[in-house]
Amino acid sequence: xxxxxxxxxxxxxxxxxxxxxxxxxxxxxxxxxxxxxxxxxxxxxxxxxxxxxxxxxxxxxxxxxxxxxxxxxxxxxxxxxxxxxxxxxxxxxxxxxxxxxxxxxxxxxxxxxxxxxxxxxxxxxxxxxxxxxxxxxxxxxxxxxxxxxxxxxxxxxxxxxxxxxxxxxxxxxxxxxxxxxxxxxxxxxxxxxxxxxxxxxxxxxxxxxxxxxxxxxxxxxxxxxxxxxxxxxxxxxxxxxxxxxxxxxxxxxxxxxxxxxxxxxxxxxxxxxxxxxxxxxxxxxxxxxxxxxxxxxxxxxxxxxxxxxxxxxxxxxxxxxxxxxxxxxxxxxxxxxxxxxxxxxxxxxxxxxxxxxxxxxxxxxxxxxxxxxxxxxxxxxxxxxxxxxxxxxxxxxxxxxxxxxxxxxxxxxxxxxxxxxxxxxxxxxxxxxxxxxxxxxxxxxxxxxxxxxxxxxxxxxxxxxxxxxxxxxxxxxxxxxxxxxxxxxxxxxxxxxxxxxxxxxxxxxxxxxxxxxxxxxxxxxxxxxxxxxxxxxxxxxxxxxxxxxxxxxxxxxxxxxxxxxxxxxxxxxxxxxxxxxxx
Numbered sequence: 001x002x003x004x005x006x007x008x009x010x011x012x013x014x015x016x017x018x019x020x021x022x023x024x025x026x027x028x029x030x031x032x033x034x035x036x037x038x039x040x041x042x043x044x045x046x047x048x049x050x051x052x053x054x055x056x057x058x059x060x061x062x063x064x065x066x067x068x069x070x071x072x073x074x075x076x077x078x079x080x081x082x083x084x085x086x087x088x089x090x091x092x093x094x095x096x097x098x099x100x101x102x103x104x105x106x107x108x109x110x111x112x113x114x115x116x117x118x119x120x121x122x123x124x125x126x127x128x129x130x131x132x133x134x135x136x137x138x139x140x141x142x143x144x145x146x147x148x149x150x151x152x153x154x155x156x157x158x159x160x161x162x163x164x165x166x167x168x169x170x171x172x173x174x175x176x177x178x179x180x181x182x183x184x185x186x187x188x189x190x191x192x193x194x195x196x197x198x199x200x201x202x203x204x205x206x207x208x209x210x211x212x213x214x215x216x217x218x219x220x221x222x223x224x225x226x227x228x229x230x231x232x233x234x235x236x237x238x239x240x241x242x243x244x245x246x247x248x249x250x251x252x253x254x255x256x257x258x259x260x261x262x263x264x265x266x267x268x269x270x271x272x273x274x275x276x277x278x279x280x281x282x283x284x285x286x287x288x289x290x291x292x293x294x295x296x297x298x299x300x301x302x303x304x305x306x307x308x309x310x311x312x313x314x315x316x317x318x319x320x321x322x323x324x325x326x327x328x329x330x331x332x333x334x335x336x337x338x339x340x341x342x343x344x345x346x347x348x349x350x351x352x353x354x355x356x357x358x359x360x361x362x363x364x365x366x367x368x369x370x371x372x373x374x375x376x377x378x379x380x381x382x383x384x385x386x387x388x389x390x391x392x393x394x395x396x397x398x399x400x401x402x403x404x405x406x407x408x409x410x411x412x413x414x415x416x417x418x419x420x421x422x423x424x425x426x427x428x429x430x431x432x433x434x435x436x437x438x439x440x441x442x443x444x445x446x447x448x449x450x451x452x453x454x455x456x457x458x459x460x461x462x463x464x465x466x467x468x469x470x471x472x473x474x475x476x477x478x479x480x481x482x483x484x485x486x487x488x489x490x491x492x493x494x495x496x497x498x499x500x501x502x503x504x505x506x507x508x509x510x511x512x513x514x515x516x517x518x519x520x521x522x523x524x525x526x527x528x529x530x531x532x533x534x535x536x537x538x539x540x541x542x543x544x545x546x547x548x549x550x551x552x553x554x555x556x557x558x559x560x561x562x563x564x565x566x567x568x569x570x571x572x573x574x575x576x577x578x579x580x581x582x583x
Contacts, residue, residue, distance in 0.1 A: 034490035035537040039234040039244045042068050046228030051240045053082050053089045056102040060159055064203070070212060072235060074225040080239050081105070083216050086208040087190065091239050104159065104190040107211040112164055112187050120168035121187075136162050147186050147193050150206040161189025177213045185209065232279040232315055233357060236397055243399050243439060245358070245493055245540030248532045250583055251280025251317070252547035252564075253498060258301020266305050269548055270312040272565065276579045281309060282317040282497055282543045284363065287344060288324040294340070297347055310355045317401070317497060317543065318352075319360040320345065321370070333372030334362065334379055342386030350394035358399035358541070360442050360497055361387045364406040366422040368415050375413040377425045381434050388437040402434075404442035404497045405480070407471035419443070419471070420479050427487040435489055440540055444498040445476045449512040451520075452528045466512050474499065474528055481538055493540035499528065500545040500562050507558035522577035525564075529581060544578070 036058050039050035047069040049057055057066055067085025074081060080091040088105035095101050115121050123140035127133070133144040141163040143151055151160055165187040172178030172194075184195040192209035199205045229235055234244045252273055257265045273281055283305065290297055309316050320341075329335040345359065364370050365380045380403070388400045405419035417425070423441075426434050450461030455475040461467040470476050481494050501521045505513030516524075525544060532539040550563035564575040571579075 032485055032490045037240070037491065038247050038493065038537050041229075041231050041234070041246065043231065044068050045070055046231075047072055048229050048234040049082070050234055050244055051237045051242070052091060052102050053239075056089060057084070061154055065154055065159065065208065067208075067210070067212065070216060071221050072225045072227075072229060073238060074222055076219070076221070083221065084212045085210050087212050088215055099158075104161075105215070106161065106189045107215045108161060108164060108188045108191050110215060111192065111211060120165040124166065138162055139164055141166060143186075146195065146206055150193065151188075160191040160193075163188050172209065173214060177210055177217055240491070242491070243397055245399065245440065245495060247493075247537060248529060248539055249280050249315070249495075249541030250276075250278040250529070250578075251282060251315070251541055251543040252276075252278060253282045253543050253545045254547050255549045255552045256283050256305045258304050262304060263308065265551075266308040267312075268569065270308055270314055272547060272569070272575075273314055274312060276575060277583050278578070279313070280315045280317065280541050280543060281547075282319065282360070284319045284321055285348075286322040287320055287328075287341070288322050290348075291324060291340075291344055294327060295343070297344070299348075299351060302348075302352075306352055306355050315358075315541075316352075316356045317358040317360055317495075317541065318348075318356050319363045319403070319497070320348070321363045329372060333370065334365065334376075334383060336379065338379075338383040338386045341383055342390040344390075345387040346390030346394050349391040349398055353395040353398070356398065358401055358495075359387070359391055360401040360403055361438070362403035364444065365403050366405050366408065366417045366419055368413065373414070375417045375422070377417075377422065377429050381426060381429050381437070384434065385437045399439045400437070401440055401442040401495055401497065402438040404444045404495075406444045407446050407476050409469045409471035419476070420483060423480055423483045424487075427483070427489075432487065435487070438492075440493040440495050441480065441484060441489075442495045442497040443477055443480050444545075445474050445496060446472060447474045447499070447501045447524060447528075448472045449501075449515040450474070452524050452531055462515075464515075474524075475531075477536075477539075481536075490538070494536075494538055495540040496532075496542040498543060498545040500525065502558075503561045505558055505561045506556045510558050513561055518573045521564075521572075522574040525574055526577050526581045529578075533582075 033055065036055040037051050039048050040054055041048050045068040049069050066087045069082060069084050071083040082089045088107055090103050090105050092101060092103055112121060124142060126137065127135050129135060132148065133142055134148060135142050139162045143163050147167065163186060167184055167186045169182055170185045171182045172180055174180040186193045192211055194207050194209050196205060196207055232249065233246060236243050254269050256269060285302055290299060292298055306316060323329050323335055328340055335341060349359065361384050362380065366375055368375050371379065384402065391398050391400050405422060407419050408416040409418055410416040411418055411421065448466040450467065450473050452474040453459065454461040455473045456468060456470050466472045470479060477494055477496060484490055484492060501516050501524045502510055502513035503516050503518055503521050529542060532542055544564065546559060546562050548563055548565050549559040550565060550567050551569060553560045564572050564578065566572055
């Protein structure tokens, strides 16, 4: 695995020098309000919920109260709205940052408009409140017994509004807007309560009517808001002005070929990606191979792999590294003047708009040999800034990833900087301007020989070796997330653009692979995805290192035993396990 090749070289360079002491960072992933705005996909109806609408949905009853989403977000009556089966959410920018930021459309009031003269809707006389009955002078209606208990327990005025009728019997509309049956109902400004005796004694004794569906049937929505959404990538959030990745995205780092004979190789790779039920790939593009002369770009190799992936409906992350040494940087590393890199990224983003979904800016820039011999936080921030500006100029919806950091445990800028400390230094640089210039953070958490549930010092791995620093653990990603939270950047996701476990490895520094069987590799990868799905709401795309480098390298190459297929492209146990795991 490339990240752990870097880590292994660091330890080889240091010899007997001890790694830095564990930094004072909480091991557990924090629970913050921003976590509730991360995207969630509902396969039942084919729509995403994200941003403030998801936070409101999650904190005010969720599926039980509102039902599933039945549209995307779109403008109606001057507001951003999203329809759910039992309600319509509406965003109010004038109340941004307050509890009134999201309000529910008064679909109950709409439903009873013009029925004021019917008996259940006529005002009743005041009476003193009791434990089981309450009078509302604002609407001159009352609430009693089971409906009152439900109203009190599940949101009251903020969710349901005030009563607009008394209880009465009414026949529901036919499916899909209702069940066509007669129920005891009561109308409120934003809801209709229905009594279901068949569920007596359960939480479902009172249910909300499907007023979201009824309202949609009458008001309608643009076709694009009604179309099922891509489960591999959420739509752009127009409220938060942010493009999220999915939670969780399933992907592989791939070996690829850009020559004419590589077409079959690349298609075979896509078949494996899709055959596993995955939908994302990541690869590196080498700057010096693209810009052979200043301002002259040769993209024939990139055109092949990107074209093949796009034709297969596979989402793409590209990491662009390796400048031309003759005229950009004499060391062939990160340039001091980033302007040419910014122009390159502007060109690439324009050429591949809609095909490349995320651009990862550089790679493991906390390693000295990736940056020209010395780790320089300011140089990277300046590079990221011009890259971000160039990409957004050409493709505003493309995702810009902060380059994946590698766990090193070292604090020597001539060799490496600890990934957690590096991220802190980046946020401290120039008053935190970096927050303006990336959409999500990429990281390369290592596992060495440690199972994914372990973390130093509270839950150390089994050994031998590679256990006495958090850099050796998959859950290192939690510590980077905590740094983001501490710096007010919790609204962004963490993408694991390289992670995995090596089996028996012949390369020096990778001896830990000898303690990982093929079955353990499979188990650890599946468990890593399970952790992200169930414990890390802040994770975006996860890209296994790697799919198929075994088909282009020999066993002495450190990348070889990380692959999840054999040399002949047949699946290893890890591939089968990833193919079969829940997604």
